[in-house]
Amino acid sequence: MTSAETTASTLRAPSAEPNAEARGFPLRRWLAPFAVAIALLSAFLTFVVLTGLTPIEPTSDVVRSFLMINAGTILLLVGIIVREVWQMVQARRRGRAAARLHVQIVGLFSVIAVLPAVLVSIVANVTIERGLDRLFSGPTKQVIQNSLTIASAYMQEHAQLINGDTLAMANDLAHARPLYDQDRMTFLQLMTAGAESRNLPVAVLMDKDGKIVASAETGVRLNYEAPPPDILKDINETEPKISVFPENYVASVVRLRAYDDMFLYVARLLDPAVVAQLKQTQTSAAEYAQLETRRLGIQVAFALMFAVIALTILMASVLIGLNFANGLVSPIRQLMGAASEVSTGNLNVQVPVNKSESDLALLGEIFNKMTQELRTQRNELVDASETIDSRRRFIEAVLSSASAGIIGVDASGTIGVLNRSAEKLIGHAESETLGHPLSDVLPELDEMMKTAREGTQRLVQGQVTILRDGHERNLSVRVSAEQTSQSRDSYIITLDDITELVSAQRTSAWGDVARRIAHEIKNPLTPIQLSAERIRRKFGKTITEEKDKSIFEQCTDTIVRQVDDIRRMVDEFSRFARMPKPVMEGEDVADVVRQAVFLMKVAHPDLDIEADIKQSPLPAQFDRRLISQALTNIIKNATEAIEQVPREELGKGRIDVVAQRENDDILIDVVDNGIGLPKVARARLLEPYVTTRAKGTGLGLAIVGRVLEDHGGRIELKDASDFRDGQRGAWMRLRFAVTGQAAKPENKPESKDQKPDVKPDKTEPDSEKNPPEEPTNGPAQATNNEPKIQEPTQEPTQEPTQEPIRDPADQGPNNQEPNAQKPKFKAATSD
Structure with missing residues (x-):
């Protein structure tokens, strides 16, 4: 892990080995600077040694050693850089935060470092090459050669001069050989005069062992060096031996004639400045020659030196770039990690802020402030959401209730x-x-x-x-x-x-219509009937012709019969308008069911009418007469529905009457295999004057519904297939409370139409004149037409008016409509 990764990892999770990381971090921190310092130091030492600035002679072994040291430091730097780059690449592959930015920054620093180093190396090598070319060019060599020639000419000239003076003075001394033996003083004076005349500060005679025999007194003291004996023995009389000495003088020695193994040694002083220049010229020429022989080595040394320096600078730049990238990427990586935490909903995250990071530290502070604001706002939103949710639940509770x-x-x-x-x-x-x-x-x-x-x-x-x-x-x-x-x-x-309200309005309207019909129609019926009977008695005997008498009898009988039918209808209107108030007494429902079934079995022996009493007895509080009337009406409707089914389709007509108790309710189910109930507007059958039969008045089920409502119950209209699979027909369920009180509102089905309470009057008990209520809107006629639903035209709610279907009883003997206009009804048929 790089230093940048180490810093960033603290944001996400604590290190698995904190102690090892703490121990490794200082080593990684100081290893790179230490390697850079070693590399720079070795490069500097290599430079000074190869350029001869130290006493160390730049031999091949020394150069090789320094090159190996520099190569080692470069390899160390390369190893560190390769390790860092490898870890960066691994971090990028793992998708670490800011890994791409880390690589880009390091790459940018590397390019910035490489280009100048390479350019400097190239320029330096070219400069050195051109400098050396210029140094070892022809003009430079010619100048040095000319300097050496001039120096040689100068020395040659002085050698020639002293050579001539030496031979001349040797010749003089050879002629003065007798003086040497006879008069040494004169000889010395002659010798001194000869030396002074020739500007020779030193003139001595020496034997073969170099011992001075005689010396001219020139007055100039010169520390000279006498030639050794091994040189003297090789000197002859005609070729003096000339030497130039560093003490700025030139000496010459020659063998003397007429003397036995005697030599003349003379010396002459030279100009010190000229001699110094000559020496410098010779030294420079020697160095130049030596430098020329070492040119390739110098070029290689400088190239290696620049290469080492360039590599060192490059590696140092890369490491500096790594450290800079680590310092830059570390806070960015922390911010990215923190932002990732925020994206997961953790607003408690904070990034460490280092004041030395300046702008990045400011960015961290802003991020921390942002998370604090977000946390505060989220808490406020959570509180507001809880408040809103509480209000929402309250509103939902209100709405649901x-x-x-x-x-x-x-x-x-x-x-x-x-x-x-x-x-x-x-x-x-x-x-x-x-x-x-x-x-x-x-x-x-x-x-x-x-x-x-x-x-x-x-x-x-x-x-x-x-x-x-x-x-x-x-x-x-x-x-x-x-x-x-x-x-x-x-x-x-x-x-x-408002279905029940509309139904109540209709019921109320029909009740008012019924009262008016009963009042307006019932009064003239008796006079009409009495008048018809009186006409028949009075004028029946006067008509003698058989044909006229037959017509007369038929007309009067029709009047009487139709008056009876109208009176029956008016009685039904009166009974609906003035429903009797039920008298609740303790009775047995099972007994009522058995009696009603027995009566209907006697009346319809061709039908199978069976009673199924689940519990016997079934005690309850109810009005026996009204419940018996309602049950008889429902069974009679069932028989009429069976009669409407063609014989080839019906088979055997069957009616099942089931009585049982369910919790606090009494249930009486009447199931037939007749034509069944209509699928459309079924609930409207419980409204008054709504019928599916051509001759029905639409009051039967309405009266049954009113009776059950007064007993705290209701009538339910269902299909026989719901009672027994595959059976056709209708299923009527009479439900009323055991106690006779009103049922709870929640027990009412959605299809139930509630009727308004009407104060009823007591009606006469069942008798021959007033038999049990005739069912007038029994089970629907399953025809191809819509069920006929008859209603009054004047009612509180807006209803479309359709053409009426009138009861045949409303028509006269000749099927002519009476002058009195009947109420209009809406027509509908069942499936």
């Missing part, structure tokens, strides 16, 4: 809120409606929604009729528009089920 259906619709017409009452009213579950367009779920409200969107009214009210699963419901609808923060309207739709 509200009896009215409530639907929330957004501006696009999509349902967003729906309570349980609305689910029941529209017949769709919440999962089937939420997120769906209102026009698909409840298309009956399209016109009202269009009016609400037009904005002419903030509150739109109306009534709609919906049909769900064969049940028709009347809904009172209120649509209110609400302005949202986005300047778009949302809508709240309130639904109230």
Whole structure:
């Protein structure tokens, strides 16, 4: 792990080996600077040794040693860099934060370091090459050669001069040989005069052993060096031996004639400045020659030196770039790691801030402040969300407990809120409606929604009729528009089920019609009947012709018969308008069922009418006469429904009457295999004057429903297939409370139409004149036409008026309609 990775890893998770990491970190921290220092030092020593700036002679072994040292330091730097780069590549492969940026920064530093180093090396080598070329060029060599020639010429000239003086003075001394033997003083004077005349500060005679025999007195003291004896023995009389000495003098020695092994040694002083220049010239020429022989070595040394320096600079730059990248990437990696934590929802994360990082430290402080603000805002949002959620739960509780259906619709017409009452009213579950367009779920409200969107009214009210699963419901609808923060309207739709209210209004209207019919029609019936009978008695005897008498009898009989039919209908109207108040007494339901079944079996021996009493006795509080009347009416409707089935399809007609107790209710089920109930508008059969039979008055089931309501119950209309699989026909269930009190509202089915309470009057008991109530709206006629539903034309709610279907009893003998206009009814037929 690099130093940058070590710093960044502390943000995500603690190190698995903190002690080892603490021990390794200082080594990684100081190893690179130490290697760079060693490399620079070795490069510097190599430079000074190869350039001869030290006493160390740059021999091949020394050069090889220094090159090996430099190679070792370079390899050390390369190893460190390779390790760091490898760890960076591994970090990038693992997807570490800021790994790509780390590589880019190091690469940039490497390029910046490499280019100058390479350029400097190239320029330095070219400069050295050109400098050496210039140094060892022809003009330079010519100048040095000319200097050496001049120096040689100068020395040669002085040698020639002293050579001539030496031979001349030797010749003089050879002629003065007698003086040497006879008069040494004169000889010395002659010798001194000869030396002075020739500008020879030194003139001596010496034997073969170099011992001075005589010396000229020139007055100039010169420390000279006498030639050794081995040189003297090789000197002859004609060729003096000349030598130049560093003490700025030139000497010459020659063998003397006429003397036995005697030599003349003379010396002459030279100009010191000239001699110094001559020496310098010779030294420079020697050095130049030596430098020329070492040119290739110098070039190689400088190339290696620059290469080492360039590599050292490169490695140092790369390491510096690594350290810089680590210092730059480490806080960035910490920020990226912290940002990743924030993205997962952890707002408690904080990045360490190092003041030495300046701008990056400021960025860390800003990030920490941001996370603190986000944490504070999130906490506030959580609190607000909890408050909103609490309010939402409260509103949902209110909506779920509200009896009215409530639907929330957004501006696009999509349902967003729906309570349980609305689910029941529209017949769709919440999962089937939420997120769906209102026009698909409840298309009956399209016109009202269009009016609400037009904005002419903030509150739109109306009534709609919906049909769900064969049940028709009347809904009172209120649509209110609400302005949202986005300047778009949302809508709240309130639904109230007014089916029972409409039914009660219809029942009330029909009750009023029944009272008026009973009052207006019943009074003239008796005079009409009496008049017809009187006409028949008075004028029957006067008509003698058989044909006329027959017509007369038929007309009077028709009048009497039709008056009786009208009186029966008026009695039914009166009975519906003035339902008797039930007298609750303790009775046995099982006994009532057995008697009703027995009577109907006697009346219809061709049908199988069976009673199934689950419990006997079945005690309950009820009005025996009214319950018996209601049960008889339902069984009679069943027999009529069976009669409407063709014989080839029916087989054997069957009616099952099942009585049992369910919790606090008494259940009496009447199941037949007749034509069955209509699928459409089935609940309307319980309303007065709604019938599916051509001759029905539509009061039978309405009276049965009123009786059961007075006993705290209801009548339920079902299909026989729900009672017994595969059976055709209808299933009528009479449900009333054991105690005779009203049933709880939640036990009422959705299809039940509640009737308003009407104070009834007591009717006469069943007799021959007033038999059990004739069923007038029994099971539906399963024909290819819609069921006929008869209603009054004048009622509180708006209903479409259709052509009436009149009872044949309303027509005269000649099938002519009476002058009195009958109420109109709506026509419908069953399947």
